[in-house]
Amino acid sequence: MKRRRLLFTVFWWGAALLFLAFLVFPVLWMISTSLKPSGEIFQIPPTWVPEHPTLQAYSTLWQKGNFLRYLLNSILVALATTGIAVLVASMAGYAFARLPFIGRKTVLFGILTAQMIPGVLFLLPIFVLMKQLGLLNTYLGLILANVTFALPFAIWMMYGFYKHIPAEIEEAAWVDGAGFGGTFFRVVLPMGMPGLLSCAIFCFLSAWDEFVFALALNTRDELRTMPVGLFSFVGQFGIEWNYLLAGAVLVTIPAMVFFALFQKYILQGFAAGAVKG
Amino acid sequence: MRPKRSTRFWRNRNSGSAYLFLTPALLILGLVILYPLLNTLWLSFQHKVLIRPDQDSFVGMENYIKALGDQEVRQATLHTIVFTVCSVGVKVVLGMLGALLLNVKMRGAAWVRSFYMLPWLVPSVVAALVWRWIFNDQFGIANGMLATFGGPAVNWLGQDTTAMFAVILVDIWRGLPLMTLLLLAGLQMIPRETIDATLIDGANAWQRYWRVILPLMKPTLIMVGTLSLIGTFNSFNIIYVMTGGGPAHATEILVTHVFRVAFQSFNFGYGSTLAVLILVLITILTSLYNRLLSGRGEAKL
Amino acid sequence: MKLFTSWKVACVAIIMTSVVTGCSSNSSSGNASSSNTVTAWVMGEGAWKEYYSKLADQFNKEHTDVQVKVDFIPWEQGHDKLIAAAASGAGPDVTTDGGRWTTELAAMGALEPLDAYIDSAYKQDFVESAWETTQWKNKTWGIPQGFTTTGLFYRTDWLQDxxxxxxxxxxxxxxxxxxxxxxxxxxxxxxxxDNSMETTMFWAPFLWQNGGEILTKDLKKATFNSAAGVEALQFYVDIYRKDRSAPESALSTKRNDSHKMFTNGIAGMTTTGPWFFAEIRESKPDLKYAVAPYPVGKQAATLATTDHIVMMKTAKNKEASWKWIDYVTDKQHSQEWNKFIGFIPYRKSGLEDASFTTDPNFKVLINEAKNGHAYPTLPEWPQIDNLIANAVQEALAGKKQPKEALDDAAKKVDEILAQSK
Known part of the structure; x- marks a missing residue:
């Protein structure tokens, strides 16, 4: 039995390292390139570890662009999207899970189909809509678009999550006279914290990733998010990839921090919410 | 799962609150999705080319008829199906293996899990940029590695099949963490003893896995697979940034094609028609997938 | 419970900030739309941003009745943004644009004709080939704002070897x-x-050198698939497929990639315009290079491009908008801009300026102006441009023979042109 255990451990690590090799190596290559001086990136064969590591790419990037601003914009948009989407989704998810109302199935199904709609195809109508609402060139417009695209999945997650929380505690709170809102805010939300947090990670990362609308709905440099800012540099730097990949490293770090903060909740939340449905 | 009396309990409370709680979500979705959807549907029956406002007119089904006979659309559809099926297929298989792996209690597993999630944290546009550099024919590490093994340099993004391979690979790379995470979440609902037994019990491990775990995972696979199918079908950023649909349309999928029709030819009428057709196609694909897995043709919500 | 409280506070805080910032940037755009403020877009960042933000400050200081607010859009995104803005009426009052977009915008009904603001004396100071690009359906839709020709940049040391x-x-x-x-x-x-209009820009001069044309004079039919065109594409393809004297990655090489290959010692020759001087000076001052006219096929030819500055139909205060257009393009500021970025003077009064005639490399590009060809001016140009780029790609990839690729593209172009009548 012991030998078998050892064999299994070896097998496990072998498989795990294979996966990681595929998943992590581009990130290592990204970091490595960003630390190379311009001359070294055009070396053949390419070097894995920079021979003359330098932060030159980072400092150039910092000087040339509004990078700090882009970073703050991304963080602001992603956090605000997360805050709004999580709140709205948990309210809706709770209603779906607890309250039998007419047309519940239909509405739930409608929200799921909304998930299927590729945002790119609605670029122009949404652009026109935002114009009519006066939300072009505002954070709010971008946040609204991001919330919309994160919502269907988020609602679904929260719905699944609340469905599997026993209802007795809330019932007790009701009986104690807490009322609907009171029950939700004081009892349900805290109980659903793991679900909320994994939902938050999902919303944050989807806003962090968003590109097409951030590109289309803004014309101001000072409102650009990181992906758009970085994309705009492609034309400027061409094949001088050390600059672009320095930007890539910078944009990945905040997401890593956010993820690391809430990581321990995510699996719990997903298990209860998304998958069981 | 809830006891029945509970439902009655809730029904006795005012169901007006339910609508109140739903309002914000429905308001936002209605505004930013329903309106554009109806707008697109309406436009799909119009002849509307932005640079020719004088020609605007209602044309009924004309755009739809044109789309069905459009060679470029047919080609893009084929590419979309190849792209989606390959990417989702590999993601599901690898994701399942990865989930089984991460589900094992092992010292250091927490670290492996953290690093495993890394690609999900890189925005897809940025990921596409990074991979474009990896696939650079002269200075990229992909050819660098091939060279170490004495392989020939490959013109990755300049040939039809390798370009398609490259964009599929990147889509898998980006999507695998979330896929694994969702499958892992599903796995965690299966009693641990069941899984441990299948894995460690030597000779029959694979058979047992097949017979015991997969059926238990079916609902999860349906859910997660459907989601991934939809997401991959609409994968725009990676192709847009890596190849722009090239070389010579070899990686042009439906969403990038529609983008081109709408924003380079400014044919909004026709572009809307294609958008509607894409929605129809996604619905067909997802219901096919569900039928395939559930065997009875009904997706469980 | 405690965790929840802090979470709730955080939520509220986030929503508040977002609403506040949303509103505040909203209100700033509200200010900008008051009638004596002109909102202007300038295509281009880097040097464009450096010069035009200064010019706008200067304009605002000199004027009390009119103020201008400028936003900068990267060239690659400019076209799509302008069209989206024009289609929804959400655009600026004034914008600069790639001259090849002007007729397209005019056909959409998004531009204000400028004839009311100018007289024949005004026109006469403009270099004709630049001025012509602003004309469509007998109206003036923009004022030239940048004029360039392109030439062959080559490494003198490599060529010697x-x-x-x-x-x-x-x-x-x-x-x-x-x-x-x-x-x-x-x-x-x-x-x-690569899969974009930049490929057309790179190939078109070779078409013209071989005596080919893109469209017939009346703009009714494609002619780029003539024998001259097929030969020009064969030439282009042979450099890549037969001689292999271009990097394998050519099918994903953009113009800027090509330029960076030149400055980084990967490519010995590239073709580009005068703005490239400043870039070399900044990034590789020791580079041994020179500029020559394009190699001559049957005739000398180069691509001449004219950027425009145009007024949108939705401009709130048209008089004020014109003031900014006139300020940008008047004799003094146009000349300042040309010197700053290294463009060719588009006003005749600027051509004799000594600072343009002393640099031998620069002189080459000025002289090339006489061989300058421009793209046809018609609203469908961007679509045609795309089809040509696609045909070139197909031939480079070896999917089709040059003749087949160009014929197929020509057929589609003819369809587009027939429909547009």
Missing amino acids: AGYDRAPKDWDEFRDAAKKMTKDNHFGFGLVG
Whole structure:
């Protein structure tokens, strides 16, 4: 039995390292390139570890662009999207899970189909809509678009999550006279914290990733998010990839921090919410 | 799962609150999705080319008829199906293996899990940029590695099949963490003893896995697979940034094609028609997938 | 419970900030729309931003009745943004644009004709080939704002090693030189063949040199698939497929990639315009290079491009908008801009300026103006442009023979042109 255990451990690590090799190596290559001086990136064969590591790419990037601003914009948009989407989704998810109302199935199904709609195809109508609402060139417009695209999945997650929380505690709170809102805010939300947090990670990362609308709905440099800012540099730097990949490293770090903060909740939340449905 | 009396309990409370709680979500979705959807549907029956406002007119089904006979659309559809099926297929298989792996209690597993999630944290546009550099024919590490093994340099993004391979690979790379995470979440609902037994019990491990775990995972696979199918079908950023649909349309999928029709030819009428057709196609694909897995043709919500 | 409280606070805080910032940036755009403020877009960042933000400050200081607020849009995104803005009426009051977009915008009904603001004396100071690009349906839709020609940039040291003491003069010499420069991961020519309009920009001069034209004079039919066109594409393809004197990655090489290959010692030749001087000076001041006219096929030819500044139909205060247009393009500021960025003067009064005639490299590009060809001016140009780029790509990829690729593209172009009547 012991030998078998050892064999299994070896097998496990072998498989795990294979996966990681595929998943992590581009990130290592990204970091490595960003630390190379311009001359070294055009070396053949390419070097894995920079021979003359330098932060030159980072400092150039910092000087040339509004990078700090882009970073703050991304963080602001992603956090605000997360805050709004999580709140709205948990309210809706709770209603779906607890309250039998007419047309519940239909509405739930409608929200799921909304998930299927590729945002790119609605670029122009949404652009026109935002114009009519006066939300072009505002954070709010971008946040609204991001919330919309994160919502269907988020609602679904929260719905699944609340469905599997026993209802007795809330019932007790009701009986104690807490009322609907009171029950939700004081009892349900805290109980659903793991679900909320994994939902938050999902919303944050989807806003962090968003590109097409951030590109289309803004014309101001000072409102650009990181992906758009970085994309705009492609034309400027061409094949001088050390600059672009320095930007890539910078944009990945905040997401890593956010993820690391809430990581321990995510699996719990997903298990209860998304998958069981 | 809830006891029945509970439902009655809730029904006795005012169901007006339910609508109140739903309002914000429905308001936002209605505004930013329903309106554009109806707008697109309406436009799909119009002849509307932005640079020719004088020609605007209602044309009924004309755009739809044109789309069905459009060679470029047919080609893009084929590419979309190849792209989606390959990417989702590999993601599901690898994701399942990865989930089984991460589900094992092992010292250091927490670290492996953290690093495993890394690609999900890189925005897809940025990921596409990074991979474009990896696939650079002269200075990229992909050819660098091939060279170490004495392989020939490959013109990755300049040939039809390798370009398609490259964009599929990147889509898998980006999507695998979330896929694994969702499958892992599903796995965690299966009693641990069941899984441990299948894995460690030597000779029959694979058979047992097949017979015991997969059926238990079916609902999860349906859910997660459907989601991934939809997401991959609409994968725009990676192709847009890596190849722009090239070389010579070899990686042009439906969403990038529609983008081109709408924003380079400014044919909004026709572009809307294609958008509607894409929605129809996604619905067909997802219901096919569900039928395939559930065997009875009904997706469980 | 405690965790929840802090979470709730955080939520509220986030929503508050977002609403506040949303509103505040909203209100700033509200201010901008008051009638004596002109909102202007300028295409381009870097040097464009540096110069035009200063110019706007200066304008605002000199004027009390009119103020201007400028936003900068990267060139690659400019076209899509302008069209989206024009289609929804959400655009600026004034914008600069790539001259090839102007007729398209005019056809959409998004532009204000400028004839009311100018007289014949005003027109006369403009270089004709630049001025002509602003005309469509007998109206003036923009004012030239930047004028450039392109030429062949080559590494003098590499060329010497290849056995030439001067730039290649004709196509045969060009191919030969490129072939000889290609060795040890160096390439003769940074050929552009990516999936975009930049490929057309790179190939079109070769078409013209061979006596080809893109469309018939009346703009009713495609002619780029003529024998001259097929030969020009064959030439372009041979450099890549037969001689292999361009990097394999040509099918994903953009113009800027080609330029960076040149400055980083990967490609020995590239074609581009005068704005490239400043870039070389900044990034590789020691680069041994010179500029020559394009190698001559049957005739000398180069691509001349004119950027415009245009007024949108939705401009709230048209008089004020014109003041900004006039300020940008008047004799003094146009000349300042040309010197700053290294463009060619588009006003005749600027051509004699000594600072343009002393630099030999610059003189080459000014002289090339007489061989300048411009793209046809019609609203469908961007679509045609795309079809040509696609045909070039198909031929470079070896999917189709040059003739087949161009014929197929020509058929589609003819369909587009027939529909537009």
